[in-house]
Amino acid sequence: MTVQTKASHLIERAAKHLRGLEELAQSAPLPSAPLPSAPSQAFPEQTPPLATPAPGVAVSDVAAPPTVEFQVLEQAGMIPWGRKRERVSEEFRLVQSQVLRQIDGAAKLATSATGLANLVMVTSARPNEGKSFISLNLAASIAHFGTRPVLLVDADAKHTSLTYHLNLMERPGLLEFGGGLAARLEDLIVPTRVEALSVLPIGGFGQGRGELTAKVSVANAVERLTRRLGKMVVVLDAPPCLSTSDPSALAPVVGQVVFVVEAEQTRRGEVEAALDLIAPCPSIMLLLNKTQLTTNSTFGAYYY
Ligand SMILES: Nc1ncnc2c1ncn2[C@@H]1O[C@H](COP(=O)(O)OP(=O)(O)OP(=O)(O)O)[C@@H](O)[C@H]1O
Numbered sequence: 001m002t003v004q005t006k007a008s009h010l011i012e013r014a015a016k017h018l019r020g021l022e023e024l025a026q027s028a029p030l031p032s033a034p035l036p037s038a039p040s041q042a043f044p045e046q047t048p049p050l051a052t053p054a055p056g057v058a059v060s061d062v063a064a065p066p067t068v069e070f071q072v073l074e075q076a077g078m079i080p081w082g083r084k085r086e087r088v089s090e091e092f093r094l095v096q097s098q099v100l101r102q103i104d105g106a107a108k109l110a111t112s113a114t115g116l117a118n119l120v121m122v123t124s125a126r127p128n129e130g131k132s133f134i135s136l137n138l139a140a141s142i143a144h145f146g147t148r149p150v151l152l153v154d155a156d157a158k159h160t161s162l163t164y165h166l167n168l169m170e171r172p173g174l175l176e177f178g179g180g181l182a183a184r185l186e187d188l189i190v191p192t193r194v195e196a197l198s199v200l201p202i203g204g205f206g207q208g209r210g211e212l213t214a215k216v217s218v219a220n221a222v223e224r225l226t227r228r229l230g231k232m233v234v235v236l237d238a239p240p241c242l243s244t245s246d247p248s249a250l251a252p253v254v255g256q257v258v259f260v261v262e263a264e265q266t267r268r269g270e271v272e273a274a275l276d277l278i279a280p281c282p283s284i285m286l287l288l289n290k291t292q293l294t295t296n297s298t299f300g301a302y303y304y
């Protein structure tokens with residue numbers, strides 16, 4: 001492959017780096033960290049209503065959220081890392097530790113130009129590259145092995161696949177929060193059986209969905225949400241960069257991007273165009289998914 005720009009080096013460098021990750025996964029000791037408890041300052045305020053509330057159904061009397069069971073999480077693609085120590089789970093463990101290291105580093109240097117350190121966006125150039133699979137496993141892995149509670153947010157109003165696979169299609173979520181339709185954030189956040197992991201579905205499934213999605217700025221809602229959550233890590237399952245404007249609107253707000261590339265499927269030009277759109281984010285981790293470089297490998301990661 002001809003290499004012309006810095007961005008066009010990335011896939012080759014990620015593929016090379018994958019081998020390094022594999023060696024590390026096989027040799028490195030992987031100490032487990034104590035599980036966190038939820039920060040006492042989470043959700044300190046009521047959701048501020050918009051000056052003109054967006055259309056949709058107000059959720060003042062919403063039923064208490066159910067708990068997402070292990071079985072549902074696994075059916076949605078969560079690797080059963082608690083039961084098996086397969087290489088893919090070791091790789092997620094390595095990626096989550098890189099993401100947490102980046103969060104800690106970014107928090108120390110935090111300025112208004114560097115985005116919210118604890119907000120991590122998972123995106124890709126095109127649909128179906130593995131964003132929801134990576135988001136779910138990254139969030140679960142940070143919750144289990146890391147040191148902080150995690151909120152996994154479905155920010156893909158078009159595909160809603162994470163919400164669908166977690167059986168949360170009836171629940172209000174990010175769109176209601178963004179539209180000022182939910183009295184309390186606690187009513188929207190759904191706990192899971194993975195300690196320290198909770199989920200915010202996309203929501204907006206009542207009447208007026210079209211108008212609500214058109215009116216609510218996902219980037220604005222996510223920024224307000226993250227500021228409310230204190231030090232909680234927020235992992236966004238975002239739409240693909242070349243399909244909607246949300247990833248580029250979110251790029252200056254997030255502390256880092258995990259950019260998923262489906263190995264041998266995504267075209268170089270698409271990756272370059274997508275990376276240009278999210279260039280305002282100071283830290284982008286390229287994650288090569290579904291690789292066939294070795295029999296069991298599934299992805300590799302590389303920061304630039
Ligand atoms: N590393 C992997 N190993 C095995 N299966 C995978 C892997 N990554 C993704 N998949 C599978 O590929 C399919 C697409 O993945 P996923 O739904 O995560 O993509 P997506 O980028 O979120 O798609 P969309 O853009 O439609 O939201 C799913 O069936 C998922 O389980």
Ligand SMILES: [Mg+2]
Pocket residue numbers: 131132133156159161162237
């Ligand atoms: Mg998805």
